[in-house]
Amino acid sequence: MESLNRFKDIELTKRILAKTHKLKNRPQGSLNIMEVCGTHTMSIYKSGIDKLLPSYINLLSGPGCPVCVTDISYIDAALKLSENKEVIIATFGDMIRVPGSSGSLSSARANGAHIKIVYSPLDCIELARSHPEKEIVFLGIGFETTAPSIGLTIESAFHHSITNLSILLNLKTMPYAMENLIFDKSISIDAFICPGHVAAIIGTRPFDALAKKYHIPMVITGFECLDIVGAIYMLIEMINNHAYRCENLYKRIVKSEGNKTALALLDKVFEVTDSSWRGLGIIPKTGLSLKSDFKDFNALLKFGLTLPDVKVPPQCLCSDILRGVKKPPDCLLYKTRCTPSSPIGACMVSSEGTCMNFYKYNN
Amino acid sequence: MCIAIPGKVLEIYKYEALVDFGKIQKRVNTSLIEDIQINDYILVHAGYGVEKMNEQEALDTLSVFKMLCDDF
Ligand code: SF4
Numbered sequence: 001m002e003s004l005n006r007f008k009d010i011e012l013t014k015r016i017l018a019k020t021h022k023l024k025n026r027p028q029g030s031l032n033i034m035e036v037c038g039t040h041t042m043s044i045y046k047s048g049i050d051k052l053l054p055s056y057i058n059l060l061s062g063p064g065c066p067v068c069v070t071d072i073s074y075i076d077a078a079l080k081l082s083e084n085k086e087v088i089i090a091t092f093g094d095m096i097r098v099p100g101s102s103g104s105l106s107s108a109r110a111n112g113a114h115i116k117i118v119y120s121p122l123d124c125i126e127l128a129r130s131h132p133e134k135e136i137v138f139l140g141i142g143f144e145t146t147a148p149s150i151g152l153t154i155e156s157a158f159h160h161s162i163t164n165l166s167i168l169l170n171l172k173t174m175p176y177a178m179e180n181l182i183f184d185k186s187i188s189i190d191a192f193i194c195p196g197h198v199a200a201i202i203g204t205r206p207f208d209a210l211a212k213k214y215h216i217p218m219v220i221t222g223f224e225c226l227d228i229v230g231a232i233y234m235l236i237e238m239i240n241n242h243a244y245r246c247e248n249l250y251k252r253i254v255k256s257e258g259n260k261t262a263l264a265l266l267d268k269v270f271e272v273t274d275s276s277w278r279g280l281g282i283i284p285k286t287g288l289s290l291k292s293d294f295k296d297f298n299a300l301l302k303f304g305l306t307l308p309d310v311k312v313p314p315q316c317l318c319s320d321i322l323r324g325v326k327k328p329p330d331c332l333l334y335k336t337r338c339t340p341s342s343p344i345g346a347c348m349v350s351s352e353g354t355c356m357n358f359y360k361y362n363n
Numbered sequence: 364m365c366i367a368i369p370g371k372v373l374e375i376y377k378y379e380a381l382v383d384f385g386k387i388q389k390r391v392n393t394s395l396i397e398d399i400q401i402n403d404y405i406l407v408h409a410g411y412g413v414e415k416m417n418e419q420e421a422l423d424t425l426s427v428f429k430m431l432c433d434d435f
Contacts, residue, residue: 001404003421004369015432039366092409120410122392142409145367148395149409197367200406200414230428249427251420253406259414262395 003252007224016229020236021054027239030056032188033232034324036178037195038065038352039223045357047225053232060187060324061357063177064195066142067094067350068322069277073307074170075100078139081168081303082113088131090124091139093117094350099343101310121153121167128157128165137299140167145197147171147288148262151269154290154297166299171288172275174198175206180283182214186325191235193228194220196250201266203258208246218246220254269294278312278346279319318345321354328358335359367408369416372401382407 035041041061044050050059063069079100082089089105096105096115109115114134118124121138128136140150150167157165174195181189194207199220211218217238221231231249238247248254266288275287290298299305312318315333320326328334328347338344340356347355370382370391378394382405392411393399404416 001369001371001416001418001421003418003425004404004416006425007421012428012432016428019432122410145413146409148413149392149411152392152394152411197406197408197413200367226428230431233431249424251424252417253414255414259395261397262413265395 007222007226009226013225013229016226016233017052020057020229020233023236025240026054026056027190027236030058031190031236031239032058032060032324033191033193033235034060034062034181034189035193035195036062036064036174037193037198038068038350039197040193040195040228041065041354041357042352043223043225043228045361047228048361049225049228049232057232057236060189061321061354062181062324063277063280063322065347065350065352065354066146066172067098068318068346068353069172069280070095070098070141070170070346071276071278071307072100072310072312073276074141074168075104076310077300077305077307078105078168079103079108080305081137081299082108082115084135084303087135087137088114088116088127089137089139090116090118090121090127092141094352095139095141097343097349098346099313099349121150122156124153124165125156125160125162128162132164134164135302136165137303138165138167140169140171143172143174143195143198144201144266145195147266147270148201148259151265154269154294155265157297158294163296166297166302167290168299169288169290170275171270172277173272173286173288175202175210176286177277177280177283178210179214180280180286181323182210182216184323187323189216189324190239191216192218193231193235194218194246196220196222196254199248199250199254199258201259201262204246204248204254204256211244211246215242215244217243219249220246221249222253276307277322279322313344316345318347321347328355331355367406367413369404369406372399372403372405375399375401380405380412382412
């Protein structure tokens with residue numbers, strides 16, 4: 001599709017950037033614009049957009065990286081599970097290097113634990129079939145974008161009466177987490193770049209409702225430079241014009257009602273619950289748990305696990321980084337004891353983490 | 364890990380499609396996308412099709428971006 005390549009148009013991107021610099025009618029003071037999607041974080045740092053904007057625009061990376069917002073207690077529960085010789089842990093690759101209170105899944109694997117990296121939770125169906133003597137546990141983290149793939153997996157396992165598969169579930173949802181950030185007194189957010197692929201599932205309305213309720217302009221956009229620079233320009237205009245709504249610049253994918261089939265699936269399999277976010281604490285109504293029909297797939301119940309209360313390592317500023325309050329160089333451990341090859345906090349592990357991206361593209 | 368990648372539908376099965384991502388081709392679960400056709404572009408994340416790409420909307424958004432620069 002030729003039009004897709006045109007979103008990579010550097011000339012047009014530069015023209016919008018130049019126009020952003022020449023805006024006469026610019027708002028007073030500095031502007032904090034937050035993105036809450038790890039893929040946006042990656043695109044922004046990789047392309048250097050953060051350095052090409054006028055200095056009064058402050059781009060903040062929020063809690064948009066699912067690996068980064070996963071609590072240490074969850075990693076500890078996965079590590080505990082990995083000691084069980086009957087269990088094969090299946091996980092997205094980014095998870096295995098995240099440090100728990102003692103070690104990571106990667107170190108557990110080196111010590112003989114059965115840990116398999118999968119591309120999709122759906123791969124666990126085949127894994128469960130080909131290892132009937134084992135228990136397969138998928139580490140089910142992610143936001144609304146990933147939830148349908150886990151929902152499809154559970155539905156399929158249920159339908160095919162697969163009993164040796166369960167999910168250590170830690171799905172999170174975005175709108176109330178954004179509301180939590182709006183309430184946060186340590187940071188003042190003037191506008192949001194909304195997560196395009198979360199919006200593909202839930203639609204534009206939850207964001208529009210937040211924008212109207214709290215008078216914060218929002219734009220849903222794609223992931224190419226043109227998408228992001230165009231969204232920032234539009235947000236400044238919206239701030240100037242007091243346009244408190246959510247604009248959709250990602251209509252090639254995002255419908256206002258979202259993906260109705262995916263939403264029906266989520267409604268069938270999951271129910272809304274509170275969720276504990278690394279660095280942000282427990283945020284009401286930001287988690288998904290399994291409905292009782294599917295409780296047999298709940299790894300916590302199946303293996304009698306609990307999530308212990310664990311503190312983040314001293315000096316790690318992940319909590320402030322994930323709320324946009326601090327930047328990675330503000331952390332004493334950044335580039336000293338915490339590096340991508342020897343990470344201390346989750347933000348330095350994931351390819352979408354703020355510290356990792358800062359390290360990669362500011363060195 | 365939220366990355367979703369567009370690919371072109373080559374073959375359609377009951378709940379799946381063979382999708383071409385340029386360097387690789389992969390079978391993808393398409394049960395959450397309606398009216399999928401061969402040659403459609405779909406966005407894929409973690410093994411399932413998230414949504415169909417809408418070419419007309421893509422062109423319309425490109426015109427919005429062009430308009431942003433028009434008076435410049
Ligand atoms: S540099 Fe490392 S320790 Fe510091 S906030 Fe980032 S991830 Fe945490």
